[in-house]
Amino acid sequence: MNLVDTAPRTATSPTAALPVATASGIEAWHVESPVVPLIALAFTFEGGAAQDPEGKAGVAQMLARLLDEGAGELSSDAFQERLAARAIEMSFHAGPDSIGGSLKMLVKHADEAIDLLALALAKPRFDADAIERVRAQTIAGLRYQQNDPGVMASRRFFKEAFAGHPYGRPSSGTVESVSAITRDDLVAMHRALIGRGGIKVAAVGAIDGARLADALDRAFGRLDLAAPLKAVPQTAIQDLGRRIVVDIDVPQSVLRFGMGGVPWRDPDFIPAYVLNHVLGGGSFTSRLFQEVREKRGLAYSVGTSLVSHRACSMTWGYTATKNERVGEALTVIAEEIGRLISEGPSDEELQKAKDYLTGSYALGFDTSTKIAHQLVQIAFEGLGMDYIARRNNLVANVTQADIRRAAARTFADGKMLVVAAGRPTDF
Template identity: 90%
Template sequence: MNSVEANLVDTTARSANAPTLALPVAAAAGIEAWHVESPVVPMIALAFTFEGGAAQDPEGKGGVAQMLARLLDEGAGDLSSDAFQERLAARAIELSFHAGADAVGGSLKMLVKHADEAIDLLALALAKPRFDPDAIERVRAQTLAGLRYQQNDPGVMASRRFFAEAYAGHPYARPSSGTPESIAAITRDDLVAMHRKIIGRGGLKVAAVGAIDADRLADALNRAFGVLDEAGPLNAVPQTQVGQLGRRVVVDIDVPQSVLRFGMGGVPWKDPDFIPAYVLNHILGGGSFTSRLFQEVREKRGLAYSVGTSLVSHRASAMTWGYTATKNERVGEALSVIGDEIGRLISDGPSDEELQKAKDYLTGSYALGFDTSTKIAHQLVQISFEGLGMDYFARRNEMVTNVTQADIRRAGARTFADGRMLVVAAGRPTDFL
């Protein structure tokens, strides 16, 4: 671990009044980045995200945002796809893009001596992607091959059906990777329109970590992002909640073990009750070997190899989401155990000892997410994207430590409600519906 990582990690344990090492750097083009400088290793990690993702896909053309992300480095400016990739490889520059429900993002990692060329290539990829026909068809073929493969994956099929049921009629119901029909329908014009809508300065968040000072970073920001337009306007994505609670759905796949996805209400990351809900989720199913579900479902009954829950926070919705897999004939028993544990937390809450152990683990393990410059950059840009404030790293552990039983009960009432869940099983479960 280098000095910047060690210092930022130390920041997570400080009080709310402690300064964070992440400092704002503003460029002339109106772009601001969170910056952590360290000269120890001659490398720079850059992370960035643009507002607007798969939820912006046109109706009937799911997968446009994801195809856009996959095509941004497939040729740009006067460089073909092969030429662009050769320039990256010649300087060991790592550039990648990705798309989620609410954002298109990316990362850049380079040696300091190659920073100027890396920034120029990033600027080309963002401002002047070629969208050559051969590149589009290659990415389309790869996407379709992946979708065909996923049709035999119970986990993927269960997840897709869960979101389709939970958010029926909402953009979040569409799979971000699209469907065979929607991918086949995407045109170059769709990609150009999505690029114009999303890739711009208006919804941009940036973080930089490594051996670059503020002045050089400001210049890099201007060169990489200052050439972009404002982008937009984005389609409004209405607020929604997980629907069809209490319903059970089967995706028929001829396998001996059913894969389960289950979910209920949640709390957005920016909500004051998120940290209590996060601690509660750790106790229920987020705590791996120590969680209630792991102990009851796997250790005591041998119903599943893996079981867990996590909090999902999108721009327009939040939920508590869980997973497991068990033999078809034991699906009903597994769900009964999961429901019983949720019911116990609703009626009794966790014990004081459970609560303290959860808080101790969550504060003590937080530093593990900051062991590389790339991880730090992505953490910074995510916190910026969520609007949590630059001092979040200094406040986070204190907020976890201060969670009380009353906070847990309030968060539980918002997430668990009456205990009903939407459950999707991919397989041929018995004793389920």
């Protein structure tokens, strides 16, 4: 039985997060809840795949996959057996700007779980057999993805949108780059990223502040300060207005399209977020869903989202349609963007978007794990511990003037970079 997913959450409120500071200088956000005897921990370090060495894309992701493949005196098998014996869930992940992880454990196994996390972070083994196993798995996945139109469209989009920039490289690497990664590369990346200086931590569950501070010192306090990160220059989508075909012999083309955006840390992010909901982020209620799918039957799914990285932000969209209807689908998408630029949403659309976004926000906090991850993301973005309490008011107060300003910043003149993976006949 998964306690964290089934227990009532009434005793846990993410808006009641409190700061915890440890003797070694680790700072965390803490939500104490005695509802179930479980603790969820989430953490993130500054720096991710954008720090990969030139020609060796995939190092950060490979590092994340190897952190729990043996540590200290424990081989990979021994480490995993210790986790399984206590039902401890430990995972790591890497994105463009960060590497992080999570830990979930029963209170009675918390000490052992924290000790294993400390080993994984401070003393990963990087054994040759583990490296080669993870390398082989990664390469097999990359080769399989070469036949996936969605993956190929996304990869080509980022390659063209951010040509010459770290964001233009595939985070998971290529067959060639992953083949070239050495143990020394992994050790250097570990030294650069895994340090206590830039860590953000959140903990939710049946643990008080004093015990949490002690646990955090044991988990992270022995880490060195990370080495200085490489500067990642600010960038934006290149070649707006360009259309690119990735030739794949399939009856349906997968489309990826993008234009400007607003970073999460920007005051205009919330208006842009509401605007995006109206355009393509609102699932069944969005303009694109109604116009592209419901009225014309051009696609099964279509949508947009805001992407916010440290050095770039954008509006990112997706759909898939028959090769012979690609041009029609793109025309409809462009027309709806144009209407929002010139007319904006109706007052009714705006109010419905705000009602949905405020009413559904709590759904992202229905488990301890979700709360911990949300808090860490908010801390990583520097939005402040009171963001959760402020966020719905920010959404509710968005005006038509705010929407017009956000549209000017994100949509500009409506030009998009578009990549189609397939064989479109009217592109």
